[in-house]
Amino acid sequence: MLAHGFADPVHDAQGVFRAVMDALARPGTIQPLAPGLAPPAPLTPELAAIALALADADAPLWLDAGLARNPAVADFLRFHTGARITGDPAEAAFALVSDPAACPDLGTFAKGTPAYPDRSATLVLAVSILSDREGWHLAGPGIRGSARLAAAPLPADILSRLARNHAGFPQGIDLILAAPGRVAALPRSTRVQEG
Amino acid sequence: MSAVRSETGYNFAYLDEGTKRMIRRAILKAIAIPGYQVPFASREMPMPYGWGTGGVQVTAAILGKRDVLKVIDQGSDDTTNAVSIRAFFARTADVAVTTRTREATVIQTRHRIPEAPLHEGQVLVYQVPIPEPLRFLEPRETETRQLHALAEYGLMHVKLYEDIARHGHIATTYAYPVEVAGRYVMDPSPTPKFDNPKMDDCPALQLFGAGREKRIYAVPPHTRVRSLDFEDHPFRVQSFDKPCALCGAEGVYLDEVLLDDAGGRMFVCSDTDHCEERRADGPIGTGGAGEGAAHA
Numbered sequence: 051m052l053a054h055g056f057a058d059p060v061h062d063a064q065g066v067f068r069a070v071m072d073a074l075a076r077p078g079t080i081q082p083l084a085p086g087l088a089p090p091a092p093l094t095p096e097l098a099a100i101a102l103a104l105a106d107a108d109a110p111l112w113l114d115a116g117l118a119r120n121p122a123v124a125d126f127l128r129f130h131t132g133a134r135i136t137g138d139p140a141e142a143a144f145a146l147v148s149d150p151a152a153c154p155d156l157g158t159f160a161k162g163t164p165a166y167p168d169r170s171a172t173l174v175l176a177v178s179i180l181s182d183r184e185g186w187h188l189a190g191p192g193i194r195g196s197a198r199l200a201a202a203p204l205p206a207d208i209l210s211r212l213a214r215n216h217a218g219f220p221q222g223i224d225l226i227l228a229a230p231g232r233v234a235a236l237p238r239s240t241r242v243q244e245g
Numbered sequence: 246m247s248a249v250r251s252e253t254g255y256n257f258a259y260l261d262e263g264t265k266r267m268i269r270r271a272i273l274k275a276i277a278i279p280g281y282q283v284p285f286a287s288r289e290m291p292m293p294y295g296w297g298t299g300g301v302q303v304t305a306a307i308l309g310k311r312d313v314l315k316v317i318d319q320g321s322d323d324t325t326n327a328v329s330i331r332a333f334f335a336r337t338a339d340v341a342v343t344t345r346t347r348e349a350t351v352i353q354t355r356h357r358i359p360e361a362p363l364h365e366g367q368v369l370v371y372q373v374p375i376p377e378p379l380r381f382l383e384p385r386e387t388e389t390r391q392l393h394a395l396a397e398y399g400l401m402h403v404k405l406y407e408d409i410a411r412h413g414h415i416a417t418t419y420a421y422p423v424e425v426a427g428r429y430v431m432d433p434s435p436t437p438k439f440d441n442p443k444m445d446d447c448p449a450l451q452l453f454g455a456g457r458e459k460r461i462y463a464v465p466p467h468t469r470v471r472s473l474d475f476e477d478h479p480f481r482v483q484s485f486d487k488p489c490a491l492c493g494a495e496g497v498y499l500d501e502v503l504l505d506d507a508g509g510r511m512f513v514c515s516d517t518d519h520c521e522e523r524r525a526d527g528p529i530g531t532g533g534a535g536e537g538a539a540h541a
Binding site: 219 | 274276450
């Protein structure tokens with residue numbers, strides 16, 4: 051049987067959106083996220099909530115290898131969002147990554163064009179650890195002075211990937227880091243340095 | 246606030262969920278690229294263009310049950326535009342409304358930033374008529390888009406320079422162009438330039454919606470917003486000779502109020518909430534005696 055979607059589609063979607071909006075507007079802060087979903091594994095409730103809140107027929111989804119392996123994940127997302135599931139990362143508006151340590155290179159996703167940098171992908175990574183007390187030093191718009199953020203698991207060379215992404219500003223990818231019950235974000239405008 | 250009738254038959258906050266998702270995606274991009282104008286599929290709203298359809302759509306997309314909404318029009322909570330937009334959301338979203346800047350979580354504004362300092366957790370939503378700061382210098386969208394892509398803002402500096410050549414100072418007093426986070430030049434909407442310094446390092450999130458022009462842009466909290474100027478002609482805000490005639494406030498933006506046909510006038514706070522709060526606390530101004538003119 052298909053897992054249920056939001057119990058209250060209007061207000062649950064609004065709550066998830068506001069958490070993501072606040073996370074993107076204030077990089078380095080961790081926003082609470084209570085998805086109330088039980089999607090098919092390995093799709094986490096947080097990834098599912100963000101997809102249900104933001105994806106639809108105009109915003110195709112890309113699934114990483116782990117998510118693509120279980121057809122129930124695509125069925126769940128297709129039914130609840132109406133979004134097209136694409137196999138081509140360059141087409142995706144949102145990329146759902148259940149295994150962030152094996153996240154493909156950011157260059158495989160759309161980063162927008164110089165005239166339209168908004169035509170870019172947002173990566174949603176299912177991390178298991180998220181902390182704002184240790185880890186990287188963040189600076190940039192949305193951050194008062196500097197902020198800290200630690201997230202794991204992530205690829206070993208994540209910092210150089212993020213540096214390349216930031217160097218391409220205003221083009222680039224935005225990252226949403228979703229841990230159980232919590233969400234943080236690293237927009238392309240954020241400079242990330244080693245902690 | 247007066248009790249208002251709730252509308253039934255509309256979705257929460259009027260817009261359908263598909264439209265909200267589209268606007269929300271645009272808002273997220275706008276936040277990630279501060280000052281960049283994100284195109285969005287602006288909808289027909291039950292009010293004419295020019296009455297704040299962009300701001301209303303942004304507010305509808307972010308509003309939740311627990312939000313407290315304040316709407317101002319030129320600093321005032323009780324003019325037609327402010328009253329009708331506030332009533333619109335009280336009816337269609339059943340949210341709490343307020344005139345108090347401090348109590349609001351979402352403040353929709355037409356052309357002023359409240360005098361009371363904003364705080365973390367607040368969202369300021371601007372109604373924007375013409376989002377493109379270069380539009381009157383270059384009418385073609387294809388060209389202005391290219392100029393933004395190349396960060397080529399020489400035109401704007403020429404415009405400000407021509408002000409100096411003609412008037413001896415930068416005569417632009419509202420919609421004064423700003424540079425956001427060192428990259429995009431942005432129209433702060435037709436706020437008086439008096440308010441520009443409040444945009445810099447503001448703790449609140451600032452969102453801008455232009456309904457007719459179908460653009461959304463944003464300034465994240467604590468972001469550098471610099472008003473364009475020259476070394477020998479630094480940016481300056483208006484100053485007023487006299488304090489507010491009602492509450493005696495200094496260092497605030499004043500509106501001119503005509504009192505009679507004989508040229509009698511007074512200058513009072515444009516921010517009605519700020520003025521009322523001060524008068525409730527005690528300070529009383531000079532009444533109608535003020536004759537203070539504004540200096541650009």
